[in-house]
Amino acid sequence: MNTAQLAWFTARSSGIVAWVLATSSVLLGLALSTRLVRRKGVPVWLNSLHRYLGTLTLVFTAVHLGALVADNWVHFGVADLLVPMASTWRPGAVAWGIVALYLLVAVQVTSWCKRWLPRRLWHAVHLTSIPLFVAGTVHGAQAGADRGHAVVQWGALVGSAGTLFLLLFRTMSGSGRRRRGRSPRVGVGGLRSGRSDGGNALGDQGLDGGVEPAVGERGGQRREHEDAVRLLIALDDAEFLPGRLRDPGSGPEAVNIGL
Known part of the structure; x- marks a missing residue:
């Protein structure tokens, strides 16, 4: 050669x-x-x-x-x-x-x-x-000089199909999260933080970043079990996942990995 x-x-x-x-x-x-x-x-x-x-x-x-x-x-x-x-x-x-x-x-x-x-x-x-x-x-x-080979053609087909599937899956998942974010369901508010101003233990802005706190009051009495349910929903929407990577250079926000 x-x-x-x-x-x-x-x-x-x-x-x-x-x-x-x-x-x-x-x-x-x-x-x-x-x-x-x-x-x-x-x-x-x-x-x-x-x-x-x-x-x-x-x-x-x-x-x-x-x-x-x-x-x-x-x-x-x-x-x-x-x-x-x-x-x-x-x-x-x-x-x-x-x-x-x-x-x-x-x-x-x-x-x-x-x-x-x-x-x-x-x-x-x-x-x-x-x-x-x-x-x-x-x-x-x-x-490509090898574009006519069956292995190359099948590889390109599988790679393209996988990319299209994941891209559509990611787009649809992102649209679903945005729709949930616009729903009237609100985050944590007035949880037993010892505060009298209606705030919560996580700060003035709950996990949803500025939505009005849900106090869950009816007839002048606070219903603590409803607050607990809203807390679980807010934590699920905020995607607090075990093992999530965190970027030391970007503060407490989780790393947005990939595309």
Whole structure:
């Protein structure tokens, strides 16, 4: 095997591995951000695995680009691999890969710098993992030399179906939580905190963040069992799960893992 053949096989294999790693990272991130995993708590090693998969995706993408430059069959230049539509070889297919590359770099860099960035900014950039997956899949389907193999086709089908399922599941779960948040059911209020001002033991704003406290009074008498039921409902809506990770750099809020 000569140098040209080695570069060509390296480019093909590293591209496939990079897509598999990216797909695994997206699937794990979506699973970690839904109740499929969070209901039982998120182990620390799963969050670490999610980060490692993203980093490995960037590493194998760099190997993929280096092998393409070293290959002397198509003669890719640096501009061909960094500027969309600059390549003379399948410019559209290559452009999809360039878009995926830029999104990958943005997601990984903001993840590494998460503790120094506003959480809204990090989360907005992290959501581009879905367009990243789409762009990478289209790039592989149009430019991949192995796209005709049954294993590659079935792998792409399973990865795409899993991503779509988890994305729909996460979206529907989030819509359900927002509807519950707008319901008239309120949080903790006037619980036996020893306060005479109608406040509660958790502060002036209950777990629902500013809704009016439920005092549960009828006929001038406080019904303590109704307060206890509301407390359990509020704790359930607030998702106080055992084993939830907490971000030491973001205060008492739980970490929003994944997408």
